[in-house]
Amino acid sequence: MVVSRTSERLIWRRRTGFTSALVWMGWLIGLAVVIVCVQKIAAQTEWFFVVDAPAQGADMFARMVPPEWSYGAQLLRPIWDTLTIATLGTAIAVVIALPLAFLAARNTSPHGIVRMIALFTIVASRSINSIIWALVLVAIVGPGVLAGIIAIAFRSVGFVAKLLYEALEESNPKSAEAIASTGASRLQVVSYGLWPQVLPAFAGISVFRWDINIREATILGLVGAGGIGLELNASINALEWSRVSVILLLIFVAVIAAEAISARIRNAVT
Amino acid sequence: MAEITHSVSREWKRPPFIRSSRLRLFLIVGTFVYLVVALASVEVNWTRVAEGGPRAMRFILAFFPPDFTSRGSAIVSGILESLWMTVAATAAGVLLAVPLALGGARNLAPKPVYMVCRAIMAVTRTFPEILVAIFFVKLFGFGTFAGFLTLTFATVGFNAKLLAEDIEAINPASAEAVRATGAGWFSWLAYGIQPQVLPRAIGLAIYRLDINFRESAIIGIVGAGGIGATLTTAFDRYEYDSAAAILIVIIGIVMVTELVSGRVRQWIK
Numbered sequence: 001m002v003v004s005r006t007s008e009r010l011i012w013r014r015r016t017g018f019t020s021a022l023v024w025m026g027w028l029i030g031l032a033v034v035i036v037c038v039q040k041i042a043a044q045t046e047w048f049f050v051v052d053a054p055a056q057g058a059d060m061f062a063r064m065v066p067p068e069w070s071y072g073a074q075l076l077r078p079i080w081d082t083l084t085i086a087t088l089g090t091a092i093a094v095v096i097a098l099p100l101a102f103l104a105a106r107n108t109s110p111h112g113i114v115r116m117i118a119l120f121t122i123v124a125s126r127s128i129n130s131i132i133w134a135l136v137l138v139a140i141v142g143p144g145v146l147a148g149i150i151a152i153a154f155r156s157v158g159f160v161a162k163l164l165y166e167a168l169e170e171s172n173p174k175s176a177e178a179i180a181s182t183g184a185s186r187l188q189v190v191s192y193g194l195w196p197q198v199l200p201a202f203a204g205i206s207v208f209r210w211d212i213n214i215r216e217a218t219i220l221g222l223v224g225a226g227g228i229g230l231e232l233n234a235s236i237n238a239l240e241w242s243r244v245s246v247i248l249l250l251i252f253v254a255v256i257a258a259e260a261i262s263a264r265i266r267n268a269v270t
Numbered sequence: 271m272a273e274i275t276h277s278v279s280r281e282w283k284r285p286p287f288i289r290s291s292r293l294r295l296f297l298i299v300g301t302f303v304y305l306v307v308a309l310a311s312v313e314v315n316w317t318r319v320a321e322g323g324p325r326a327m328r329f330i331l332a333f334f335p336p337d338f339t340s341r342g343s344a345i346v347s348g349i350l351e352s353l354w355m356t357v358a359a360t361a362a363g364v365l366l367a368v369p370l371a372l373g374g375a376r377n378l379a380p381k382p383v384y385m386v387c388r389a390i391m392a393v394t395r396t397f398p399e400i401l402v403a404i405f406f407v408k409l410f411g412f413g414t415f416a417g418f419l420t421l422t423f424a425t426v427g428f429n430a431k432l433l434a435e436d437i438e439a440i441n442p443a444s445a446e447a448v449r450a451t452g453a454g455w456f457s458w459l460a461y462g463i464q465p466q467v468l469p470r471a472i473g474l475a476i477y478r479l480d481i482n483f484r485e486s487a488i489i490g491i492v493g494a495g496g497i498g499a500t501l502t503t504a505f506d507r508y509e510y511d512s513a514a515a516i517l518i519v520i521i522g523i524v525m526v527t528e529l530v531s532g533r534v535r536q537w538i539k
Binding site: 034037038041050081088142192196215223236248251 | 284322397408484491
């Protein structure tokens, strides 16, 4: 404990003078960086538009209400496509991520070089957002649901594989050793010693990613990769705001429902 | 001595993951049916996919070597814009998240305040950043300001929710001890709650900085500034070698920020 002495009494301090100066320096540098960034943005901003924004917003809101409910019937197919993109994309990702995670985990990887390659694949997949994947894939396989499915799959492989290989590395080595001591082969050790340990985590991760993917699949249509985003883009471009509000409500409900389902399943398996 | 009885037919089987056999059957059949229906509903234009082969080759070949120079200045300014947006929006979002988190913590706030704050969090977290960006671009015009607002909006919901959960999980004894000294509400916050959640809150802010950079790379697609705008331009002009260069830069920065943020978060803990 650090104490500072004033004329008549001792006052408790959390840090010594030097560390508190360091902490202050840290905050000061952080603040300076933030101010510079804000100034850069402010210099680029057309303030005329910003001043006008509240009026624009009120106008937009007035056009959105009341929502054109009858339009909802036309949205069944797009929302089904969105669900398909998320679900099939997650399924493909899980199938690819499973072996990848075993190659990437320190305790199951067959070789150091294989591990490096697997880790690099995981990082590359994770670093690129699904909408960028979709942008690339729409150029390659053409617009539509297929591009969306592959985009979601590519993005999710890294996510699922990373969490799974971390679970593998954290697994208890004793049960693997126990199986190995019975003379089991390497494959049997993995199947009886490690796999049961990570199976609940694996199920949980997959469902978690599915829930994220529902959210991501709603926007892939903006670049042409199918689903409800296509309708949203069309309605915004046609300035049909009363349809936009229906779509937004539908997305909201779908995302909240997916989150609730995924939370329940994850509670059940882990 | 008793005879050893051999039960040849009995072999140990591992217990199934889903114990109820009825649920298991239902899930297997359900999955199968869903897969058939879903796959049947996917419309694929195979001739278009086949045409994509050469394009895919062109795209992959563009990475060897990527073209950093011909769009060099656009890439640099795009990255800088992304960084400004990221930093400013994270700072603003983290600050705004604090009151929302206080209101959304069940052990601090009365029920009505709690409900309102939680509803705000749900709404701000549900919509993907790029969707929010579309609206901010419509309202505030193209450029980094719309991007800054988008990232701030997303940060508020995310940080407030996680921070509120941290506040709910604090040790109530030490908060109560501070209250017992006769401290007012603000001193109670500052000495009873804040020290318990500050390390986690800083970790969260750094984590969000990392996420915001990734998001800043895509909201440019709808006109909200940053490197995403440069990337879409490159794609629209079929300049795959420049696009490859931009993707490499994004991956590189994401990897570095992830590494740094992981280190810093570990160090703070």
